[in-house]
Amino acid sequence: xxxLKFFFEYKEAIFIIALSxxxxxxxxxxxxxxxxxxxxxxxxxxxxxxxxxxxxxxxxADLSKFSLxxxxxxxxxxxxxxxxxxxxxxTDRMLEMFKKKKK
Amino acid sequence: xxxxxxxxxxxxxxxxDTLLELSxxxxxxLFVFGLKLLSHPETARRGNLWAAGGMGLAMLTTLxxxxxxxxxxxxxxxxxxxxxxIGVGSVIGWIVARKIKMTAMPQLVSIYNAxxxxxxxxxxxxxxxxxxxxxxxxxxxxxxxxxxxxxAFSGSMIAYGKLDGKVGDIMxxxxxxxxxxxxxxxxxxxxxxxxxxxxxxxxxWAIYTLMALSLIYGIMFVMPIGGxxxxxxxxxLNSLTGIAAAMAGFIYSNEAMILGGILVGAAGMxxxxxxxxxxxxxxxxxxxxxxxxxxxxxxxxxxxTIKEIQLSDAAVLLSYSQKIVIIPGYGLxxxxxxxxxxxxxxxxxxxxxxxxxxxxxxAGRMPGHMNVLLAEADVPYEKLxxxxxxxxxxxxxxxxxxxxxxxxxxxxxxxxPSSPIYGMPIIDAHLAKxxxxxxxGMGKGYAGIENFLFFNEKTRMLFGDAKSSITKLVSEIKSM
Numbered sequence: 001x002x003x004l005k006f007f008f009e010y011k012e013a014i015f016i017i018a019l020s021x022x023x024x025x026x027x028x029x030x031x032x033x034x035x036x037x038x039x040x041x042x043x044x045x046x047x048x049x050x051x052x053x054x055x056x057x058x059x060x061a062d063l064s065k066f067s068l069x070x071x072x073x074x075x076x077x078x079x080x081x082x083x084x085x086x087x088x089x090x091t092d093r094m095l096e097m098f099k100k101k102k103k
Numbered sequence: 104x105x106x107x108x109x110x111x112x113x114x115x116x117x118x119x120d121t122l123l124e125l126s127x128x129x130x131x132x133l134f135v136f137g138l139k140l141l142s143h144p145e146t147a148r149r150g151n152l153w154a155a156g157g158m159g160l161a162m163l164t165t166l167x168x169x170x171x172x173x174x175x176x177x178x179x180x181x182x183x184x185x186x187x188x189i190g191v192g193s194v195i196g197w198i199v200a201r202k203i204k205m206t207a208m209p210q211l212v213s214i215y216n217a218x219x220x221x222x223x224x225x226x227x228x229x230x231x232x233x234x235x236x237x238x239x240x241x242x243x244x245x246x247x248x249x250x251x252x253x254x255a256f257s258g259s260m261i262a263y264g265k266l267d268g269k270v271g272d273i274m275x276x277x278x279x280x281x282x283x284x285x286x287x288x289x290x291x292x293x294x295x296x297x298x299x300x301x302x303x304x305x306x307x308w309a310i311y312t313l314m315a316l317s318l319i320y321g322i323m324f325v326m327p328i329g330g331x332x333x334x335x336x337x338x339x340l341n342s343l344t345g346i347a348a349a350m351a352g353f354i355y356s357n358e359a360m361i362l363g364g365i366l367v368g369a370a371g372m373x374x375x376x377x378x379x380x381x382x383x384x385x386x387x388x389x390x391x392x393x394x395x396x397x398x399x400x401x402x403x404x405x406x407x408t409i410k411e412i413q414l415s416d417a418a419v420l421l422s423y424s425q426k427i428v429i430i431p432g433y434g435l436x437x438x439x440x441x442x443x444x445x446x447x448x449x450x451x452x453x454x455x456x457x458x459x460x461x462x463x464x465x466a467g468r469m470p471g472h473m474n475v476l477l478a479e480a481d482v483p484y485e486k487l488x489x490x491x492x493x494x495x496x497x498x499x500x501x502x503x504x505x506x507x508x509x510x511x512x513x514x515x516x517x518x519x520p521s522s523p524i525y526g527m528p529i530i531d532a533h534l535a536k537x538x539x540x541x542x543x544g545m546g547k548g549y550a551g552i553e554n555f556l557f558f559n560e561k562t563r564m565l566f567g568d569a570k571s572s573i574t575k576l577v578s579e580i581k582s583m
Binding site for chain 2: 002005006009010013016017020021022023024025027028029030031032033034035036037038039040041042043044045046047048049050051052053054055056057058059060061063069072073074075076077078079080081082083084085086087088089090091092093094095096097098
């Protein structure tokens with residue numbers, strides 16, 4: 001029963017998951033080995049999408065008093081940003097090198 | 104922005120709410136397109152920028168338009184705190200990404216993966232007290248986000264340590280059982296928390312215990328896996344980070360997070376499979392196989408003798424060859440010898456020798472890592488030949504120069520069923536007419552397996568640091 005309830009409550013999300021898995025597989029298959037490292041790094045940066053959660057968390061945090069949650073929330077934001085900014089920057093740097101040699 | 108434009112399921116929604124959801128849709132599409140473009144060499148860089156743009160858009164609109172359930176937006180003070188945190192993360196992330204040496208790239212990817220996992224873990228930890236007691240589905244996703252994020256975090260940190268040589272391979276037979284017990288306890292506690300009817304505030308002890316258990320499991324899970332298998336592990340952990348982010352997406356019913364996370368989860372899983380295929384091993388074998396743990400006895404000890412070559416002889420041999428193939432491995436990268444290798448190949452080309460680089464799919468510390476390193480040294484793209492394209496031509500090659508590579512040219516993959524790499528596709532260096540192997544010493548390769556190519560009668564060894572060996576070789580050829 002719980003499983004059926006879970007499915008119904010989250011039916012849209014479960015559809016998204018099912019289709020995303022398919023899209024993820026479809027998009028990645030047939031990648032040349034040359035691109036495995038940049039691709040891994042780029043995908044890694046996308047997984048930093050957790051930062052949205054960090055923004056929501058800190059965004060609605062109660063600032064009237066100091067709390068451990070706020071500190072941890074800020075930490076989550078910094079970690080998330082590292083993942084996103086660092087990830088995209090390093091991927092760009094790798095791909096920049098591929099570009100250069102084309103000339 | 105606050106104008107109410109309609110009602111859905113009894114809740115009013117405003118223009119702002121609509122724009123926010125619309126921006127998430129655009130961000131999600133940009134992730135998909137970005138990833139698609141990333142998988143083709145010509146469009147890869149653009150793809151990365153598109154995905155980054157999607158992320159930037161989603162961050163900006165969340166900051167401006169997101170509302171708490173009571174309808175209030177993000178207060179200005181909070182906005183400043185968020186901007187400051189993002190600023191700190193951006194500056195550090197950007198500087199490290201720009202400064203890092205290309206050889207240390209795999210380490211950096213695992214570090215960034217660890218931060219993503221840590222962020223998911225923290226978000227789930229902080230959202231748990233807001234869950235409603237007995238609401239199984241919302242507690243399920245929160246707890247899963249915490250567990251998966253924690254495993255991805257500590258596992259990636261260990262993977263980083265291994266790649267950087269800070270953490271050795273520790274494999275004891277009892278560890279497999281210990282890990283199994285740890286996994287069962289973690290799962291049991293997870294289930295206990297999910298089905299518990301208690302208020303989340305009474306379960307804080309359990310959630311912290313679960314976080315600690317998951318962190319320990321992440322460490323113990325990566326610890327016994329051999330260093331040579333780290334690329335596969337990082338790809339797997341990357342996939343986990345994506346899934347953890349998607350779980351957090353459920354907490355906020357945020358489609359961009361769910362889609363982005365699952366996309367990475369699926370793509371990471373496929374990439375993991377592709378890498379396993381390149382090494383001819385199953386994922387299960389990688390995880391419990393404990394590669395390079397010393398169990399590789401090989402087929403007896405009938406070694407034969409090692410023959411060295413003098414620099415002057417090597418210079419002559421290379422100068423009067425017609426076709427040379429350079430087979431680079433991680434040793435070349437460690438010695439920072441990619442630039443001087445390129446100098447060597449230009450010099451030889453000037454003498455009318457045809458020089459190619461043979462790239463094994465898992466050369467370096469990550470698939471494609473070698474291509475990045477050689478690109479950094481301006482080696483033209485056309486000179487890099489993939490394993491399957493060069494192998495049929497190997498018997499016509501006058502000299503195969505193996506620089507800092509080992510396992511990817513080990514013929515044991517063909518003829519020694521007892522070898523752990525038996526069946527792995529290799530570059531057929533042993534078919535070339537002459538083989539020169541540049542190596543620091545007689546140590547075994549990264550995977551710790553004996554290489555019989557060194558004892559092949561066509562093989563000559565050139566001991567020493569790859570960079571100084573090639574530098575001396577270049578000046579020797581120049582003085583001829």
